[in-house]
Amino acid sequence: GAGVSQSPRYKVAKRGQDVALRCDPISGHVSLFWYQQALGQGPEFLTYFQNEAQLDKSGLPSDRFFAERPEGSVSTLKIQRTQQEDSAVYLCASSSAGGPGNTIYFGEGSWLTVV
Amino acid sequence: AQSVTQLGSHVSVSEGALVLLRCNYSSSVPPYLFWYVQYPNQGLQLLLKYTSAATLVKGINGFEAEFKKSETSFHLTKPSAHMSDAAEYFCAAHLSGGYNKLIFGAGTRLAVHP
Numbered sequence: 468g469a470g471v472s473q474s475p476r477y478k479v480a481k482r483g484q485d486v487a488l489r490c491d492p493i494s495g496h497v498s499l500f501w502y503q504q505a506l507g508q509g510p511e512f513l514t515y516f517q518n519e520a521q522l523d524k525s526g527l528p529s530d531r532f533f534a535e536r537p538e539g540s541v542s543t544l545k546i547q548r549t550q551q552e553d554s555a556v557y558l559c560a561s562s563s564a565g566g567p568g569n570t571i572y573f574g575e576g577s578w579l580t581v582v
Numbered sequence: 583a584q585s586v587t588q589l590g591s592h593v594s595v596s597e598g599a600l601v602l603l604r605c606n607y608s609s610s611v612p613p614y615l616f617w618y619v620q621y622p623n624q625g626l627q628l629l630l631k632y633t634s635a636a637t638l639v640k641g642i643n644g645f646e647a648e649f650k651k652s653e654t655s656f657h658l659t660k661p662s663a664h665m666s667d668a669a670e671y672f673c674a675a676h677l678s679g680g681y682n683k684l685i686f687g688a689g690t691r692l693a694v695h696p
Contacts (some may be wrong), residue, residue: 471625498682509672510626510685523683559627567614567676568633571684573626 471574473554473559477581480549488544488577490559500571501534501544502558510558516542549581584608586675587686595694601645601660603690605673608654614676615656616684617647624649629671632656643667668694 472491480486487520492499498517502510503526512526518539527534536538536542546553556576589604607615614633618626630641637649647658656673673687 500683500686507689509674509688510684510688512683515682517682526683560626567682568631569676570628571616571676572628572633574620575623575625 471559471561471572473557473577475577476575477578477580479582482549482551482581484549485545485547486549486579487572488546488557488559490542490544490574492542492559492561493563494541495573496561496563496572497539497561498564498569498571499536499542500560500562501542502560502573503528504556504558504576506555513544513557546560549579551581554579554581559579584675584685586673586679586685586687588671588673590690592691595663595692597665597694597696598662601658601663601667601692603658603671603692605647605656605658605687606654607656607673607675609636615647615649616674617641617645617656617658618672618674619643619669620672620689626650629658644665650653656688663692663694665694665696668692671674 474489501513504510514534515523516536531547533545558576560571561574562571585608587606616631617629630639632639640646645660651661672689674684
């Protein structure tokens with residue numbers, strides 16, 4: 468597609484439910500990122516893939532968070548046993564290559580509310 | 583630790599006035615710097631980026647930013663604000679040295695009033 472596509476755009480989950488957020492990056496983009504943006508704050512890095520390899524998952528806040536990109540294109544961020552503090556916008560981004568200086572393009576985000 | 587600081591969480595200007603949004607980075611951050619804009623309920627859109635070429639970078643919508651190494655700053659400016667510029671603006675630095683991630687500032691919300 469023309470841009471980074473995320474689904475669902477909005478998700479309300481009951482505390483304790485599992486959720487899965489999907490990201491479809493720009494076609495051909497090697498690098499894929501997930502960020503978490505809490506209300507009124509800047510995005511914070513969660514994890515990074517280069518093709519299907521997860522090279523950095525240092526930002527994942529707990530072992531309830533899991534991301535995968537099995538074929539090097541579409542990625543899924545899974546949150547198990549959701550908690551209220553997980554409420555945030557989850558942004559997916561992609562770039563054509565790794566390394567600094569490459570433009571990173573963001574999707575519109577998946578807005579998660581845990582009630 | 584590398585960091586990006588945006589001075590002023592809220593800035594308000596009159597339509598037609600100069601826009602100045604401030605961004606400072608920690609000295610260990612490499613000089614790959616970005617400004618993104620976020621409109622309500624939307625994702626981040628790249629305004630401009632600095633990648634060690636010209637220190638004055640021109641972006642979309644009439645915005646520009648100047649990289650000043652001596653001041654570790656990358657402030658965003660626009661000569662004349664428009665109502666449509668009202669949004670949240672984020673400064674970000676792209677880490678290198680084995681990492682590949684953007685570090686964002688906390689953001690500055692720009693309000694433009696008639």
